[in-house]
Amino acid sequence: MKFVDEASIRVEAGDGGNGSASFRREKFIPFGGPDGGDGGKGGSVWLQADEGLNTLADFRHSRRFRAERGENGMSRQKTGKGGQDVIIPVPVGTLVRDDQTGEIIGDLTAHGERLLVAQGGRGGLGNLHFKSSTNRAPRQTTSGTSGEERVLQLELQVLADVGLLGLPNAGKSTFIRAVSAARPRVADYPFTTLYPNLGVVRLGHHQSFVIADIPGLIPGAAEGAGLGIRFLKHLARTRLLLHLVDAVPSDPAQDPVTDAQGLAAELEQFSDDLAQRERWLILNKLDLLPPDDRQAWVDDIVSRLAWEGQVFAISGLAGDGTQTLCAAIMDYLENQARNQAEMDAARAELQETRE
Known part of the structure; x- marks a missing residue:
């Protein structure tokens, strides 16, 4: 359908x-x-x-x-x-x-x-x-x-705990295939994904979360270029954003730092609330580099971006680093749920005191 x-x-x-x-x-x-x-x-x-x-x-x-x-x-x-x-x-x-x-x-x-x-x-x-x-x-x-x-x-607006954000061919569909049972189309050309895909990531007994893979965004998405506005709104309900970046682009003229900055600007233009949401930087396709060169490559990108949040280096195709990332996501979501429960309990107690 x-x-x-x-x-x-x-x-x-x-x-x-x-x-x-x-x-x-x-x-x-x-x-x-x-x-x-x-x-x-x-x-x-x-x-x-x-x-x-x-x-x-x-x-x-x-x-x-x-x-x-x-x-x-x-x-x-x-x-x-x-x-x-x-x-x-x-x-x-x-x-x-x-x-x-x-x-x-x-x-x-x-x-x-x-x-x-x-x-x-x-x-x-x-x-x-x-x-x-x-x-x-x-x-x-x-x-x-x-x-x-x-x-x-x-x-x-799709219901998901985690939303994947990235340019076309950043490897979002490959990543969601690696960590869940979802099977979105994967190909070596842009715009393979034409509509959101939801995948359930299961880590253990009673431990799971839903992740949403939305179509890749292009410059001008916040103003309606491509299908940008239609699909940016699908991130509105997510609690955590994963900003996937092709760390080793096949085109030498393409710079991962420029790509990441451009997409962050689109997010801010579309919604202040979305731009301020917790966002982790995921540097993908590290399997294309020799193992000894990967850390220096990652450090250079993070330094030029002046990124202060969480950073993960993975390979969605090889599965390297994906389990570590999923475990960190699960911890974050569970901590958020506990904090929310404590806030709700405190609010209810205060309400009873006033009554």
Whole structure:
């Protein structure tokens, strides 16, 4: 199935049914009075996250979803049947915006999570509600209200703990193949990866994390060059970025330091929050150098970049250094989770004290 991460759909909730103007007419009951029932409520439209989906491709063909109208009220105080709701399955990680206002309606990040996107109309009142001591035979009723109608913009942002960032041919797909069961395409030409790939890295019992390989970025990506903006947003949910750099480019005119600086600039231009996120420098393809020359090569790149964060030298193809890197990632994520749990506990304790 073709990967699609943006879609526009129209959702229409059902109108409420109208109230009934009816009178009780039975033998031996000459003054039966009003008995008109209320109209049924209109069906609503919901989005529901489904972990079995990984693309919005289905919405390329089905773009309109309409819930049932509520039935009108009936005699003998019978309320009309409510319209059936419509539940639309979407991938986990779908962000929902109102097309007209740009408002974020919701963010579906867990399997089974539901979001109401169009409320069904209320049913109208039957004439029974208008009976009074001075109005014994009311003929007033109310009509059901209209259901909500909206055009929604759906935006899929992949859910991953770690995001791979790099230029085309930096070796991201080779790396994710080396450390997980994911099998993205690998070739010796740019733009082999055309859509995000997710891989689960397992290190031990109950120790795993999800890593996302997004298509390579090119200069101008933050302004929309190539597919830059569409795929930079997939890094928004990640907790750690791995900046993969081809440390030994085949083109002598290509400089790893210039490549790394250019990509960092694109990141800053796209999002300050993303630029400030924890980012590790991963120097890849070290297997192309003699073992004795590798450390000096790495030290030179790090020095010219003035890099102060974590640095790892690996070979995704040979697997050298990948296990050490994955272990460090796991430690970082677990420490982050512990710190977050402690902060949440302290916040809850402070809240209880105030109450």
